[in-house]
Amino acid sequence: MRSPSYSGRHRAPGRHRAPRRALRVPTGLRAGFVLPGAAAAALVVTATGATVADSAPVSAAVSGARGANATGKPTTQETGPGELDRLEQEHDRLQHEQQREMQSAAAQSRVQTAHRIARTAERQAVAKKRAAEAVKKAEATRKARERWVMPIKGATFTSGYGWRWGRLHQGDDFGTPVGTPLASMSTGTVRFAGWEGGYGNKIEIQYWDGTVSVFGHLSRVDVKVGDKVAPGEVVGHSGNTGHSTGPHLHLEIHPDGGAAIDPAPWLHAHHLQ
Ligand SMILES: [Zn+2]
Structure with missing residues (x-):
């Protein structure tokens, strides 16, 4: 009752069991254990201590079995069917274990790298933000320091720069009640504070850009x-002292501390009028 198909390896239970098993097993083992060199070394290095101890005799035993097969004289003396099954399973188990370890290590490395990149990016973003804030703050400080203001607010312009009665009137006059607070026009240093002839009580301030302002006919010098003064800081009070025909502020502008100029264009250029 034998059909040709029964001569196949899987349809002949029992009859050629030992030789068939001996021939079949090395096919699976060749992939890993039989290969010497790098593959075996990698396995030994990455496996646990116990596995290393097991793997050495395995390689030796399988190599022996393969050698016997190559001669055409199959033998199961060194590796019986049960032993080969066990070795094959052990090989698969070790291979899977190695793959899991490598995958786990690679995944861990990727996560660490991602975290490192994220931390670096975060630090750079914070540094960039702080630098931008510092620049913004410095710019705001500079603008505040270099701000220009009028010495008095709401005063009436009464007389301008120019020749009057044969002499040069070197500034602008602003009519204002005696005792009106007078402010420094920007950040600067007081160069003169006191009485001076026709000016009466007078204050000279040199500002951060070199410009000098002169306030005349004051009732009080503060x-x-x-003294270092800031924009808008009160430095004195208006009055009617010296050669003055009525309560007012006499204002002169001296670029770079030089000769007085017509204050009107300068005030306009500084957005004060
Ligand atoms: Zn005047």
Whole structure:
């Protein structure tokens, strides 16, 4: 009752069991254990201590079995069917274990790299933000320091720069009640504070850009030479002292501390009029 198909390896239970098993097993083992060199070394290096101890004799035993097969004289003396099954399973188990370890290590490395990149990006973003804030703050500080303001607010312009009665009127006059607070026009240093002839009580301030302002006919001086003043800071009060025909502020502008100029264009250029 034998059909040709029964001569196949899987249809002949029992009859050629030992030789068939001996021939079949090395096919699976060749992939890993039989290969010497890098593959075996990698397995030994990455496996646990116990596995390393097991793997050495396995390689030796399988190599022996393969050698016997190559001669055409199959033998199961060194590796019986049960032993080969066990070795094959052990090989698969070790291979899977190695793959899991490598995959786990690679995944861990990727996560660490991602975290490192994220941390670096975060630090750079924070540094960039702080630098931008510092620049913004410095710019705001500079703008505040270099701000220009009028010495008095709401005063009436009464007389301008120019020749009057044979002499040069070197500034602008602003009519204002005696005792009106007078402000420093920007950040600067007091160069003169006191009485001077026709000016009466007078204050000279040199500002951050070199410009000097002169306030005349004051009723009161609230600063002294060398004082540092800020934009809008009160330095004295208006009055009617010196050669004055009525309560007003006499204002002169001296670019770079030089000769007085017509204040009107300068005030306009500084957005004060
Ligand atoms: Zn005047």
